[in-house]
Amino acid sequence: MLWRQSNDPNGRRFMLMHRLLETSAMRVPDRIAFRWVDRGRTLTYADAVAAMEAMAGALASLGVGPGDRVLVFAHNGLDYLVTMLGSWRIGAISALVNVKYAEDLAYYVEDHRPKVIVYTHDMAEPVRAAARAVGGVAHLICMDGPQDGALSLPELMAAKLAAPADPARADAIAHLSYTSGTTGRPKGACLAHEPTVTACRCIGERLRIRQDDRSFGPTALSSSYQLVANLLPQLASGATINVMGQWTRETGWDALAAADATLFVGNPVVLTELLEESERRGRLPSPLRFGLSGGGPVPPALKQAFRDRLGLPLVESYGQSELGGFFALGFPELEPDDAKLMRVGPALPDKEVAILTSADTVAALGRVGEISLRGGFMAGYWGRPEQTAAATRDGWLRSGDLGSMDADGFVTMRGRRSELVTVDGVDWFPRDIEEALAAEPGVSLAALIGIPGPEGTVPIAFVTAKPGEAPDPTALKAAIAGRVPYDLTRLEIRIAKELPMTPTGKIAKATLAANAAVAP
Structure with a gap:
């Protein structure tokens, strides 16, 4: 040709x-x-x-x-x-x-x-x-x-x-x-x-x-x-x-x-x-x-x-x-x-990545803030100039995700700001609970959500089992208690046959939260 x-x-x-x-x-x-x-x-x-x-x-x-x-x-x-x-x-x-x-x-x-x-x-x-x-x-x-x-x-x-x-x-x-x-x-x-x-x-x-x-x-x-x-x-x-x-x-x-x-x-x-x-x-x-x-x-x-x-x-x-x-x-x-x-x-060499504080300053190493980037990203949201301006304020693409950066320049993603679960005034990063549960024998996937309760937010972790396994919720809770920085007294763990997924392959936490009020 x-x-x-x-x-x-x-x-x-x-x-x-x-x-x-x-x-x-x-x-x-x-x-x-x-x-x-x-x-x-x-x-x-x-x-x-x-x-x-x-x-x-x-x-x-x-x-x-x-x-x-x-x-x-x-x-x-x-x-x-x-x-x-x-x-x-x-x-x-x-x-x-x-x-x-x-x-x-x-x-x-x-x-x-x-x-x-x-x-x-x-x-x-x-x-x-x-x-x-x-x-x-x-x-x-x-x-x-x-x-x-x-x-x-x-x-x-x-x-x-x-x-x-x-x-x-x-x-x-x-x-x-x-x-x-x-x-x-x-x-x-x-x-x-x-x-x-x-x-x-x-x-x-x-x-x-x-x-x-x-x-x-x-x-x-x-x-x-x-x-x-x-x-x-x-x-x-x-x-x-x-x-x-x-x-x-x-x-x-x-x-x-x-x-x-x-x-x-x-x-x-x-x-x-x-x-x-x-x-x-x-x-x-x-x-x-x-x-x-x-x-x-x-x-x-x-x-x-x-x-x-x-x-x-x-x-x-x-x-x-x-x-x-x-x-x-x-x-x-x-x-x-x-x-x-x-x-x-x-980060890759074509972009600058930083962790920004709520005051829009670059966070100290190891400190959690919003993961942000400049140096090449979307032209904007189609037909949404106001939302584009908010997401790209001051030339930074704001991810909406919280994370930190270490001395090697490696980024650790902790989770979406919107998914934080506040229990008795303490912010829980769902990933901390999910990672601890996923490390337990017999556990395949885990997802933490929070639902309103009479005494405040109730944290609920849904867990799926590996083939042929049958993890026990009480044993799982005891096993992770020493590995996460939270008081797990109010944590509920529920075993699920499967977790709902979005079309892009993410765990659909909104669906989990909507169904969580139903007795396990």
């Missing part, structure tokens, strides 16, 4: 998300870029560029241009990735919504007003309903063929329509990813090409991702975590990217083995399942170099288990949808010091 050369004398053309694919395709055209493990389908780097061009031409033929939003509402797969790339290629904005939010789709359509919606066939009903309710959607495109009122993506791609010239605006918004909504209605975080590409190149260097790596990510592509952990750093290196739509511990382990994966990108829940399934089978599924966790704090007990029982580093990342990167990231190395396992890692 004819490769386009940069026409930007300052090199800003190379700061485009889709340019990472093009550049790697020039180096390793025959290497597999994408593998959809559920269907066994692949695209080489050369094939992926051709598919991106066809998608760009198809979208442009429907009137999509720079700045227009392309809503992707689909399960993980190759068409999802190609739609994102084709949108970026013509200067449009890929707007991603998790399919688990089908009942609320109209909210997202109203919020960012997409010109087209690209979806999988089983999402037809909520897509049509949202488009009718909001109006203004020019086209619906079904990934799986023609449907009433929708164009066929396979037919559009087969036409191989010519794509327009690349706008090549590195400062343009490329990606709109919604927050998880833990502190209000979800907001669309707008990520521009340039700071996101720079961040992801730094992430790739920190993780030492190379061409011969095979990265595997089973969580939803709608999450910004997938963008910065399992997509852009790998594209910059020419590595292979595996995506999966239907993860279970058994099928996921088998898929990792079939992919011969070297990197596993997940959240604490799926990483716990990988650990337990690997122990059950007596081996790792593939030549993994490390596991990478995001989407929530990693229990030190899980890092310890990866180290001691699998001989594998579990690298922790800490980021947000607003960032297009990470506040902090560990190294793909085994940490021998148990006392350091709660730390995430240091």
Whole structure:
């Protein structure tokens, strides 16, 4: 094919998300870029560029241009990735919504007003309903063929329509990813090409991702975590990217083995399942170099288990949808010091991270404050200038999370400010209780919430058991009493079959709190 050369004398053309694919395709055209493990389908780097061009031409033929939003509402797969790339290629904005939010789709359509919606066939009903309710959607495109009122993506791609010239605006918004909504209605975080590409190149260097790596990510592509952990750093290196739509511990382990994966990108829940399934089978599924966790704090007990029982580093990342990167990231190395396992890692070289006090001064080492960052983050929340201004006051992106920094520059995340549980006038960091419980034999996951009681807040910890185990709440409470800095007299521990999860893989503490008044 004819490769386009940069026409930007300052090199800003190379700061485009889709340019990472093009550049790697020039180096390793025959290497597999994408593998959809559920269907066994692949695209080489050369094939992926051709598919991106066809998608760009198809979208442009429907009137999509720079700045227009392309809503992707689909399960993980190759068409999802190609739609994102084709949108970026013509200067449009890929707007991603998790399919688990089908009942609320109209909210997202109203919020960012997409010109087209690209979806999988089983999402037809909520897509049509949202488009009718909001109006203004020019086209619906079904990934799986023609449907009433929708164009066929396979037919559009087969036409191989010519794509327009690349706008090549590195400062343009490329990606709109919604927050998880833990502190209000979800907001669309707008990520521009340039700071996101720079961040992801730094992430790739920190993780030492190379061409011969095979990265595997089973969580939803709608999450910004997938963008910065399992997509852009790998594209910059020419590595292979595996995506999966239907993860279970058994099928996921088998898929990792079939992919011969070297990197596993997940959240604490799926990483716990990988650990337990690997122990059950007596081996790792593939030549993994490390596991990478995001989407929530990693229990030190899980890092310890990866180290001691699998001989594998579990690298922790800490980021947000607003960032297009990470506040902090560990190294793909085994940490021998148990006392350091709660730390995430240091900031990356493209950003400045600090712990700010309530007076907006930099906190002393070891002091808890709000984790904040400057040096490249979102362009803002879509259509929310006041909330953007509040979150980025004085040039700092305020995380809303509390944490500390040590003399090595490593960040330790303690928890969200909104999740503090105040018991008899004392602030409890839920993570302290959760980590202590997770370290106990037989415990898989733990979550602490607080509910109002006649004598003040009642702290309740929900615990799930490892397979074949039956932990005793009374024994658990006694076991952790000496390891946390709180009076546990009022603490209740309840055993749960499972914990409710958000679509992004976080424990849904709001749901736990709503259900906590029901007798265990």
